[in-house]
Amino acid sequence: MRLHRLEVAAFGPFAGREVVDFDALGADGLFLLHGDTGAGKTTLLDAVAFALFGVVPGARNEAKKLRCELAEAEQVTEVVLEVTVQGQRLRLVRSPEYDRPKRSGEGTTRQRAKCSLSWVGETPAGQPAEGLTRIDEVARTVQRLLGMSADQFFQVVLLPQGEFARFLRADTAEREQLLERLFGTKRFSDVEAWFRNLRQERMRELEIRRQTVREWVARLSQAAGVEAREEVSSTWASELRENADAEVARALAAETAARKAWEVADQRLQEGRTFVEQVRRVRVAMANLQSWKEGEAERRRWTAEIAAARRAVPVAEAVATEERLKERLAEVQQNAKHRAQTLARTKATVPELRQEAGALREEAGALSGLVEEGEQQRRDKERLGRLAVQADQASARAKTLGTKLAGMPARAEELRSRVEAATQAAAKLDGAQARADELARAVTSANRIPAAEEAVRAAVEVQAKAVDLHQEARAHLLDLRERRLGGMAAELAAKLADGDPCPVCGSAEHPAPALAGHQQVGEAEERAAAEAERAADARRQQALEARHQAETRLGALREALLGRTAEDLTTELAEVRANVAELAELAEHRERLEQEQRGLAAETERLTEQRAAAERESAKAEAEQQALAVTVAERAQRLDEARKEYEDVAARRAALLARVKAIEELAEVRAAVVVAEERLAEQRETVAEVLRRAEFKTVKKALGAVRDEADIARLEEALVEADRAAAVARSTLTEPELAGITGDEVVDVEGAREALEQASAQVESAVAAHRAAARVAEELASLGARFDTALRKLAPAEAEAAELDALTDVVNGRGQNARKISLRSYVLAARLEEVALAATARLRTMSQGRYSFVHSDAAGARGTRGGLGLDVLDDFSGTVRPAKTLSGGESFLASLALALGLADVVAAQTGSALLDTLFIDEGFGTLDAETLDVVMNVLDELRAGGRVVGLVSHVEELRQRIPTRLKVRKARSGSTLALHAG
Numbered sequence: 001m002r003l004h005r006l007e008v009a010a011f012g013p014f015a016g017r018e019v020v021d022f023d024a025l026g027a028d029g030l031f032l033l034h035g036d037t038g039a040g041k042t043t044l045l046d047a048v049a050f051a052l053f054g055v056v057p058g059a060r061n062e063a064k065k066l067r068c069e070l071a072e073a074e075q076v077t078e079v080v081l082e083v084t085v086q087g088q089r090l091r092l093v094r095s096p097e098y099d100r101p102k103r104s105g106e107g108t109t110r111q112r113a114k115c116s117l118s119w120v121g122e123t124p125a126g127q128p129a130e131g132l133t134r135i136d137e138v139a140r141t142v143q144r145l146l147g148m149s150a151d152q153f154f155q156v157v158l159l160p161q162g163e164f165a166r167f168l169r170a171d172t173a174e175r176e177q178l179l180e181r182l183f184g185t186k187r188f189s190d191v192e193a194w195f196r197n198l199r200q201e202r203m204r205e206l207e208i209r210r211q212t213v214r215e216w217v218a219r220l221s222q223a224a225g226v227e228a229r230e231e232v233s234s235t236w237a238s239e240l241r242e243n244a245d246a247e248v249a250r251a252l253a254a255e256t257a258a259r260k261a262w263e264v265a266d267q268r269l270q271e272g273r274t275f276v277e278q279v280r281r282v283r284v285a286m287a288n289l290q291s292w293k294e295g296e297a298e299r300r301r302w303t304a305e306i307a308a309a310r311r312a313v314p315v316a317e318a319v320a321t322e323e324r325l326k327e328r329l330a331e332v333q334q335n336a337k338h339r340a341q342t343l344a345r346t347k348a349t350v351p352e353l354r355q356e357a358g359a360l361r362e363e364a365g366a367l368s369g370l371v372e373e374g375e376q377q378r379r380d381k382e383r384l385g386r387l388a389v390q391a392d393q394a395s396a397r398a399k400t401l402g403t404k405l406a407g408m409p410a411r412a413e414e415l416r417s418r419v420e421a422a423t424q425a426a427a428k429l430d431g432a433q434a435r436a437d438e439l440a441r442a443v444t445s446a447n448r449i450p451a452a453e454e455a456v457r458a459a460v461e462v463q464a465k466a467v468d469l470h471q472e473a474r475a476h477l478l479d480l481r482e483r484r485l486g487g488m489a490a491e492l493a494a495k496l497a498d499g500d501p502c503p504v505c506g507s508a509e510h511p512a513p514a515l516a517g518h519q520q521v522g523e524a525e526e527r528a529a530a531e532a533e534r535a536a537d538a539r540r541q542q543a544l545e546a547r548h549q550a551e552t553r554l555g556a557l558r559e560a561l562l563g564r565t566a567e568d569l570t571t572e573l574a575e576v577r578a579n580v581a582e583l584a585e586l587a588e589h590r591e592r593l594e595q596e597q598r599g600l601a602a603e604t605e606r607l608t609e610q611r612a613a614a615e616r617e618s619a620k621a622e623a624e625q626q627a628l629a630v631t632v633a634e635r636a637q638r639l640d641e642a643r644k645e646y647e648d649v650a651a652r653r654a655a656l657l658a659r660v661k662a663i664e665e666l667a668e669v670r671a672a673v674v675v676a677e678e679r680l681a682e683q684r685e686t687v688a689e690v691l692r693r694a695e696f697k698t699v700k701k702a703l704g705a706v707r708d709e710a711d712i713a714r715l716e717e718a719l720v721e722a723d724r725a726a727a728v729a730r731s732t733l734t735e736p737e738l739a740g741i742t743g744d745e746v747v748d749v750e751g752a753r754e755a756l757e758q759a760s761a762q763v764e765s766a767v768a769a770h771r772a773a774a775r776v777a778e779e780l781a782s783l784g785a786r787f788d789t790a791l792r793k794l795a796p797a798e799a800e801a802a803e804l805d806a807l808t809d810v811v812n813g814r815g816q817n818a819r820k821i822s823l824r825s826y827v828l829a830a831r832l833e834e835v836a837l838a839a840t841a842r843l844r845t846m847s848q849g850r851y852s853f854v855h856s857d858a859a860g861a862r863g864t865r866g867g868l869g870l871d872v873l874d875d876f877s878g879t880v881r882p883a884k885t886l887s888g889g890e891s892f893l894a895s896l897a898l899a900l901g902l903a904d905v906v907a908a909q910t911g912s913a914l915l916d917t918l919f920i921d922e923g924f925g926t927l928d929a930e931t932l933d934v935v936m937n938v939l940d941e942l943r944a945g946g947r948v949v950g951l952v953s954h955v956e957e958l959r960q961r962i963p964t965r966l967k968v969r970k971a972r973s974g975s976t977l978a979l980h981a982g
Contacts, residue, residue: 001146002948003048003917004089007080010071011050012043015974017075020044020966025979026917026948028964030939033919033952035968040975041952044968045919051081051092052142053150054115054135067098070974077111082120085145089120092138117141188827195808199801206801209794216787223779237784244777251770258766262759269756275745282741285729292726299722302715309707311694316706318687319699325683329676336669343662353667364656371650374639380632387625394618401611408604415597422593425586432580439573445557446566452554459547466536466543473536477529825868829855831905832868839894839901843872846893846934850875851886853898896920896935919950929957936961 003026009017025031033041046056050066067077078095094115099108117138118131132138143149221227224240639648646652687699696702732738813822821829836853844852856869871880872894886894903918920939932955939949951958959965965980 001917002084004082004084006044006047008044008047010068010075010077011047011066011079012068013038013040013970013975014043015068015070015075016976018977020977022917022948025964025966026950029947030949030951030962031964031966032958032962033950033966033968034954034959036970039968039970041968045952047079048081049150049153050096051079051094052146052153054094054139055150066096068974073101088124088145091118091120192812192822195811199804199808202801202804206797209790209797212790213787213794216783216790220780220783220787223776223783237787241777241780241784244773244780248770248773248777251766251773255763255766255770258759258762262756262763265756265759269753278738278741279745281732282738285732288725288729292722295722299719302719305707306712306715308705309712312696312702312705314690315694315696315699315702318683318690319703322680322683322687325676325680329673329680332669332672332676336673339662339665339669353663356663361660364653364660368653370639371653373635374648374650377632377635377639380628384625384628384632387621387628391618391621391625394614394621398611398614398618401607401614405604405607405611408600412597412600412604415593415600419590419593419597422586422590425583426590429580429583429587432576432583436573436576436580439569439576443566443569443573446569449554449557452550452557455550456547456554459543459550463540463543463547466540470533470536470540473529473533477533480526480529829868832870834905835898835902836870838904839897842900842938843894843897846897846938847890848934851890851894854880893935917948917950919952932957
């Protein structure tokens with residue numbers, strides 16, 4: 001992964017839009033991000049994280065406050081990042097959720113979070129050419145390409161030194177949380193949980209099987225009527241079944257004997273009951289014949305009563321119809337009398353009444369048109385009232401609008417003058433501000449001149465000392481070289497050996513080799529002096545360059561003054577700034593004044609249109625009122641003539657129609673009276689004829705013979721039943737099986753019945769005993785089979801559960817697990833060991849071979865879990881020390897080494913090995929100069945591998961060492977960025 005470009009707008013302390021070109025910034029492989037405290041150095045790292053994942057590291061993400069409070073209301077808060085991942089260049093644009101001022105009115109509105117991802121260059125296969133705009137789709141794509149989560153990215157790209165210092169000193173539980181978050185060992189936790197859940201499930205199943213066996217034992221014991229046992233086997237169940245089968249055989253023999261005795265007693269009782277029934281039938285038949293003979297007279301009377309009732313039915317019906325017609329005639333006569341009295345037409349005939357109703361109906365029909373005109377007259381009068389009110393209101397509104405329009409020209413002239421003044425101020429503001437900025441820079445330069453002069457004097461002194469020291473070193477080197485040349489013969493003689501040729505004369509004999517004096521100089525001394533002379537010369541050159549730079553800076557400051565003093569510049573700057581403030585205040589109101597000017601013109605036009613509309617409305621209402629008044633007057637004359645003595649025409653017409661209805665109803669009633677009289681006369685003749693045919697002398701006798709249909713049916717049924725009973729009795733006495741029976745015989749049936757009851761009780765007892773024994777045997781057979789099945793399944797389940805229980809304890813760090821390390825902790829310990837090995841290589845280099853990490857997987861104190869121990873080995877003492885005993889600088893070295901090692905391991909673990917950009921945040925202030933050199937060498941190795949390393953630090957020495965720097969400047973109006981390239 002390599003960063004190319006970052007843009008932040010209204011984000012954190014950055015009020016405007018700032019751009020970071022990482023391609024230019026990381027061209028040398030190493031750059032420094034520095035600035036004042038709170039300027040926003042870490043915010044740039046937060047912006048990178050936010051663009052990729054939508055969150056920022058640590059507690060800052062919980063605050064949910066990413067928008068700059070100094071930003072303009074129209075400025076959109078967003079972060080734009082261009083990055084290359086897996087060979088694909090992406091452009092990410094992301095905005096957080098924040099509250100912005102409403103575009104109209106007061107208050108704020110919630111701006112929702114937005115995100116987009118587009119490809120720079122060729123679009124990958126399977127991806128939309130227009131890019132992605134859904135937040136969840138962008139998140140999945142970024143995580144898939146990076147191969148790591150947000151937490152992992154924060155640890156391997158944005159190296160937070162403080163967290164790793166805490167990681168060094170953390171206990172096992174805290175260290176476990178960080179490693180689990182980075183390496184994603186949840187699947188191993190899931191395996192542990194899976195084993196625990198499986199064990200619980202198997203134990204529940206085992207307990208269910210055991211409970212099942214216990215339940216079968218209890219049910220077998222209950223069925224067999226014996227005490228339940230704690231320890232049982234299949235043999236016990238077999239014995240119970242055999243005993244039950246023997247009991248069934250004994251009960252079956254007893255049942256067979258009882259059934260035979262019952263059959264003999266039942267036959268005797270049936271024979272006695274048959275003879276008794278024959279005697280009873282003879283007696284009943286004789287009694288029924290005697291009773292039939294005695295009721296002969298009564299049956300003749302019933303027959304005559306039934307015949308008379310049948311003949312009287314037509315007479316009763318005709319009389320009932322006559323009574324109903326009498327009632328109807330009386331009713332219509334009373335109604336006709338009442339209606340005639342109401343209309344005062346007691347003697348008018350039906351034709352006369354109908355002729356009068358027709359005439360009145362024609363008169364009412366002629367008034368229907370005038371009724372409609374009456375309704376229209378009422379509506380027109382209401383309309384006249386509304387038109388009068390409408391005309392008055394429109395006229396008053398026109399006068400009010402005219403009064404408002406009269407004051408508009410003066411207001412327009414005043415606004416025009418104020419807008420011209422604000423426009424002129426806005427035109428002058430840029431020039432005045434530029435002049436103020438120029439004077440401010442000149443004042444700053446004037447204030448820096450004393451320090452620059454002092455720097456020049458100090459540089460001159462340093463250069464003089466460096467020159468003196470270089471001359472002394474050079475003189476010392478020349479002296480040593482001269483002395484070495486003088487003793488060169490002794491130096492060569494010291495290398496001669498017998499038999500070897502002399503390098504000067506070639507002789508193999510060395511009779512008088514030269515001897516070294518007490519001032520003899522060797523090659524090592526001369527080399528050391530030469531190194532010292534070169535070092536002194538380098539310091540002299542550096543001092544000369546420093547003096548030249550100091551003089552150049554002083555000259556540039558003096559040129560910026562243009563021959564003026566600091567007091568003159570300060571006075572002029574105050575005057576210009578006052579002018580700028582005055583112009584800015586005027587220009588600030590220009591837009592508002594222009595808006596008021598436009599609003600006034602629009603209001604004038606609107607009021608003019610409203611006044612014209614009101615005048616038109618008033619004239620229209622008055623004209624319509626005059627025309628309608630003429631029509632109302634003409635219609636009123638016609639309506640007054642037509643209504644006569646009534647309130648209006650509608651009331652007169654309603655009265656006519658009501659009298660028409662009453663007359664027509666009276667005619668109908670009188671016609672009904674005539675019809676009722678005719679029907680009553682006809683029915684009286686019908687009654688006389690029916691009475692004659694029924695052979696009754698009077699109506700009274702005929703009505704006296706009437707009987708209810710139920711009574712007639714009862715008498716007829718009694719006659720039929722008597723004849724049928726006599727026929728049955730005679731048939732019974734002629735049956736062959738009753739021959740010779742007189743009805744006086746006596747039979748003892750009670751003794752036979754008692755004998756049968758005793759035999760039945762014995763049979764029932766034997767049957768119940770046999771069924772109970774069979775039921776017990778059947779139940780024991782069924783329960784025994786199930787008990788055997790449950791017993792066979794229990795043994796392998798117990799063995800499997802015991803094996804699973806032991807394995808679950810081992811996986812979860814208990815039981816036979818001697819180190820008390822769970823599977824997840826074991827995996828984390830392996831990862832931590834990889835991290836320790838990777839970090840040790842850098843820690844030994846940065847600590848000059850003194851320290852290395854030591855990982856321990858031993859169990860903790862008092863049986864606590866182990867596997868995540870991390871200490872340091874001190875090569876000076878040869879002992880393993882806790883990380884808490886390291887000094888501040890040593891802790892920084894260890895933290896940095898651990899962070900870099902963890903980054904390498906996590907990158908390799910997640911498959912995102914190409915991490916081309918790293919950021920290291922703070923911590924360099926605890927290092928001495930020599931250790932800082934070593935750390936910088938390690939960082940040089942990182943960038944030598946093609947990485948870009950960004951350091952975030954306040955340390956001044958890093959500014960001298962790193963030529964490419966990005967400075968974050970803090971100001972009241974918001975932070976800004978400045979790039980310095982060496």
